[in-house]
Amino acid sequence: MAASCAVGLGVSLARGLVRYAEASRLLAPCRVLPQSCIHTTTALEGNKNWERKNRVLHQPQPPEETRRAAEVYHCRRQIKYSKDKMWYLAKMIRGMTIEQAIAQLEFNDKKGAAIIKEVLLEAQEMAVKSHNVEYKSNLYVAESFSGKGQYLKRIRIHGRGMFGIMDKVYCHYFVKLVEGVAPKEEPRTGFDQAKEYVQQLRNRTIIHSL
Amino acid sequence: MSATGLMVFFRRSFLHLESRILQAIGFNNRAVVPALAVQGPGIFPQPHRNEETEEHSFLDNIFWMAAPKKRRTIEINRCRRRNPQKLIQTKTNIEPCSECGNLKQKHVLCGFCYEKVRRETAIIRGQIQAQEGKPLNNPAVETVVLYEGEMPADTDAGKRIVERKRQRPSWFTQY
Numbered sequence: 001m002a003a004s005c006a007v008g009l010g011v012s013l014a015r016g017l018v019r020y021a022e023a024s025r026l027l028a029p030c031r032v033l034p035q036s037c038i039h040t041t042t043a044l045e046g047n048k049n050w051e052r053k054n055r056v057l058h059q060p061q062p063p064e065e066t067r068r069a070a071e072v073y074h075c076r077r078q079i080k081y082s083k084d085k086m087w088y089l090a091k092m093i094r095g096m097t098i099e100q101a102i103a104q105l106e107f108n109d110k111k112g113a114a115i116i117k118e119v120l121l122e123a124q125e126m127a128v129k130s131h132n133v134e135y136k137s138n139l140y141v142a143e144s145f146s147g148k149g150q151y152l153k154r155i156r157i158h159g160r161g162m163f164g165i166m167d168k169v170y171c172h173y174f175v176k177l178v179e180g181v182a183p184k185e186e187p188r189t190g191f192d193q194a195k196e197y198v199q200q201l202r203n204r205t206i207i208h209s210l
Numbered sequence: 211m212s213a214t215g216l217m218v219f220f221r222r223s224f225l226h227l228e229s230r231i232l233q234a235i236g237f238n239n240r241a242v243v244p245a246l247a248v249q250g251p252g253i254f255p256q257p258h259r260n261e262e263t264e265e266h267s268f269l270d271n272i273f274w275m276a277a278p279k280k281r282r283t284i285e286i287n288r289c290r291r292r293n294p295q296k297l298i299q300t301k302t303n304i305e306p307c308s309e310c311g312n313l314k315q316k317h318v319l320c321g322f323c324y325e326k327v328r329r330e331t332a333i334i335r336g337q338i339q340a341q342e343g344k345p346l347n348n349p350a351v352e353t354v355v356l357y358e359g360e361m362p363a364d365t366d367a368g369k370r371i372v373e374r375k376r377q378r379p380s381w382f383t384q385y
Contacts, residue, residue, distance in 0.1 A: 084291070092298045103304045103313050110298075161223055 046150065050075045050174050054131075070133050070179040071142070074123035075172060078149045079115055083171035086112045086146035090173065095182050098124055098139040116144075116173060123177050133179050140182035147172040309381075323381075330379060337372050360384070 041048075053073040061068060079086070089112050093101040098120060105117040120141075127133040149170030156166040290296075304313055307320035314320040334355055342348055352369045356362060357378035362371055378384065 088296075088298050091292075092300065104300055106313060107301055107304055107315055108298065160227070162220075 044150070046077075053176075070127065070131050072123050072127040072131050072133070072139075072177045073174075074119060074126060074177070075174040076115065076119050077172045078170045079112070079173060080169075081112050081115065081171050082169045083146045083148050085110065086116075086171050086173055089113055089116055090144040090146050090175075093120075093141050094144050095185070096141055097137070097182065098141065098177060099137050101141055112173075116175075119173055119175060120177075123175055127177055127179070138179055138181075139177045140180070141175060142178040142182075143174070143176040145174055147174065327381065330382070334372055334374065337374070341370075341372070355382075 050073055058068065089105070089108065089110060092104060092108075093116070096104070102117055102120055105113040105120070124136050124139060127139060128136045133139065149172050151170060152168040154166045154168060156164045158164060301315070303316040305316055306312070307314045307323060310320060310322045310326075312320060312322040338348075338353065349370055353372055354362065354366045354369045355372045355374060357374050358376060360378070362369075
């Protein structure tokens with residue numbers, strides 16, 4: 001029992017060290033410095049990769065290259081809402097300027113709209129404060145999507161002594177804001193999509209063939 | 211809850227249900243013996259028939275219900291869930307309020323301005339309530355709200371006066 005306690009203490013100590021090392025933001029050429037080779041997250045904690053994307057440090061650019069646009073990654077975890085319902089809102093604001101997105105979400109009656117609006121405002125503030133964005137309205141939503149959170153399971157009683165297992169759904173919401181004007185994407189027709197599909201089929205190689 | 215435990219439970223409850231139905235029909239295990247074969251319809255007990263047919267039609271109702279034949283693939287599900295009819299439409303009737311600058315819908319009052327007015331009227335209502343004391347005690351005269359430095363005009367002769375200790379807000383015009 002004492003041994004397991006000691007092991008537990010040791011693991012938590014290592015985790016604390018890892019977090020401190022991450023927080024100190026050591027310089028690395030265009031990648032996140034792997035602070036430890038030990039896999040220190042448990043299954044219950046989940047992936048926190050989206051938060052780590054803000055830590056990426058790029059190499060200084062040569063003066064003739066076009067300036068890399070500032071990017072902000074933000075997310076909110078374990079929102080008490082369905083990921084499928086959240087997806088519709090995330091899909092609506094993809095590609096919009098941040099002001100447009102906030103306006104649309106303000107007048108949408110869904111529960112997730114208020115949550116996404118909060119996340120966008122937080123991300124906008126983060127961008128201006130710590131990501132070197134000059135004008136807070138010069139941002140657009142580059143990526144926006146929802147993911148499944150960790151569900152709680154409950155029993156739902158049916159008639160005749162039958163029961164089902166009810167899921168209490170949670171979702172995550174992820175957003176990436178980029179400085180500048182959104183690139184104009186021309187709408188792809190069905191014919192274009194079909195052509196692309198056929199081209200993909202033709203590009204396939206047959207392995208182990210003559 | 212393990213899957214195997216669930217399956218065992220379901221199987222057991224289904225078998226129990228089956229045996230109960232058979233019991234209700236009259237098919238008891240002890241009665242499986244060679245019965246006397248006699249001609250004529252009068253021998254058969256008529257009252258049993260109704261229960262039997264009821265049970266049969268009840269069972270039939272179960273077996274004739276609609277059920278999906280095949281699992282809907284994720285591609286088909288996506289086509290249904292993502293077609294433009296189900297996506298959220300962007301609203302084109304949002305504009306900034308000319309008074310405060312917050313966003314509003316064209317056919318709706320500005321929420322910020324409405325809230326500002328609501329708060330002031332709530333305070334005025336509180337004062338009226340304090341003046342009246344008990345409910346349904348309002349005098350049968352008009353009410354006039356006066357702010358700091360304002361005197362009641364000649365037209366406000368017999369009216370009830372509510373005083374507010376602040377400057378008159380710009381949106382609350384006097385005359």
